Amino acid sequence: MVDRSFRLIFLGPPGAGKGTISAMAAERLGIPHISTGDMFRAAVKSSTPLGLEIKEILARGGLVPDALTIALVKERLAQPDTVRGFILDGFPRTVPQAEALEELGGIDAAVDFEVSDELVVFRLTGRRICGSCGAIYHVANKPPQQEDICDRCGGRLTIRNDDRPETVHARLAAYHAETEPLKSWYGARGLLLTIDGAPDAETVYRSFTVRLEHFLAER
Ligand code: AMP
Secondary structure, eight states: OOSSOEEEEEESOTTSSHHHHHHHHHHHHTOOEEEHHHHHHHHHHTTOHHHHHHHHHHHHTOOOOHHHHHHHHHHHHTSGGGTTEEEEESOOOSHHHHHHHHHTTOOSEEEEEEOOHHHHHHHHHTEEEETTTOOEEETTTBOOSSTTBOTTTOOBEEOOGGGSHHHHHHHHHHIIIIITHHHHHHHTTTOEEEEEOOSOHHHHHHHHHHHHHHHHHHO
16 A cells, blocks of 8 residues: 555544544655644744744634645645655645645545544543653553653653643634534545544554555545
8 A cells, every 4th residue: 555645634623633643654654744733833832933923823722824824734745755645634624725735736535533522522631742752642541651751752741732621622613613514525525534533543543544545446
């Protein structure tokens, strides 16, 4: 399955496992994992003009304006490492973003990871991130050996600012209002592949690889 190009987008609510599965699949397929959320968080951290403009939007769980987001992705997709494909994790999140992506060359599959709102809240409010290497933990599902310390690098674990309960509810509301309609948008174009995102990451990853291979072979 590694001898062709893969232009993939990952849909699904926050906490569906998009970041985890993206990282696993991108490594296996040798294509870049492009997370607009990671790009925005890096901009906020380094206080670039973009970062100052969007800091407050991220803190309240809203969506960054389409024009800004599309410009950022356009620039990223122009990089030479995307010629064999890419995984876009968290983009598009609105119909205008999906339309812009079509103009940039389109995609091979939109993979939707389905997870209930209850599971999203459980996963996000228990999520801990290593401030040094970015490794992801969960207080109940994947606790570190030593509380608040990263097993991999010894860094300190932190709670992502937007994983606090009030913000999680705002992010879920933005997902249902703006992003969920993309399921029927891609479905109507024959590009939607739906995966159950509720099981553990290894199980979801296995079902993703098998189902994607069939999906692409049939198109
Ligand atoms: P994520 O890490 O994908 O959950 O994204 C974190 C935050 O970045 C989101 O809650 C939004 O505020 C912002 N963001 C990420 N991707 C997009 C996008 N495609 N459009 C608008 N805002 C986005």
